[in-house]
Amino acid sequence: MCTGIVETAEVKGSGKGPNGWFKLEEVNVSYDHPYDAPLEHALNIDFVNLKMAVGARVAVELSPESARKLAETILTTLARGEDHMKNSEASSELG
């Protein structure tokens, strides 16, 4: 079925598309038919820059389980990174 379920968020960063790196402005996350993944429905993530041509897109299509793993992995990695930065700052203050 075509669900039409889409969530959008502004993002800052870069993505690598078919023509190289470009500035990202938005991420669109949908739960709908994938284009390529052999699934009826997928969690589709499109990093885009709407000021550029429609091909300025970094896309992934994930199974729901994979999408959950990705979300957890991102949060875990982010937490470790932020802890690391806090600890580094604390060490430099002590030193």
Add this chain to the structure above:
Amino acid sequence: MHRYTTDMYEGMLAETTTVQGFNGDIINAYFARPLGPGPFPGVVVIHHMPGWDELYREMTRKFAHHGYLAFSPNIYYRFGHGSPDDVAAKVRTSGGVADDSVLEDTEGSLRFLKSLPQSNKKVGVFGTCSSGRQAFLAACRLKGFDAAVDCWGGGVVMSKEELTPKRPVAPIDYAKDLSCPLLGLFGDEDQNPTPQHVHLLEEELKKYGKNYEFHMYPKAGHGFFYYDRPNYRQEPAVDGWKKIFLFIEKYLRTST
């Protein structure tokens, strides 16, 4: 049913062209037609949500192979150009394409087909998934179609919460205006339309005395024609295409 034999001439021309659609815009379209003076019936082939893609090029040629002037407008034209999946992703993010836009693009295609010297002035409309819904909508809201084929069109039955400015009215509410015979092909494992949705539509068509033919395939879900997707089901797909050609032959072919 129109049949090919090994001793007959067959030729086809398939190419991109343009047509006037919504808002007077000149949009691009894919036109496949049998060669010869005709007269040939026509079919407007509305592409599905994943875009104006290779599969729809193939389906358009399939209709031409069976003797139809087959015309597939790019209903995503206004979202820009790129690979079909990139354009479809942009449309998805934009909340889909507006019903009025699709209807006018479809009407422009209908007018174009009927204007051709090789047309027999009979034209049908075909769609799958989101375009199955749009084919039904076109058959209700536009005048001039002689047959419609809705393959697993989801969102014909919509709750109030599902209505949007782009899709302001549930197509089922137009059932009383259906202006041509309708063929519907569905799978009993589909989640949209569910068998219950199909039943509701059928009740509405019965209520208004409409000419329709529905087939519900067991053990088939959404998109069972798509040979490149996991939901492909060989038997229902083969049978479904047979039913489509029997149906449109009956309502679109005129004796020559």
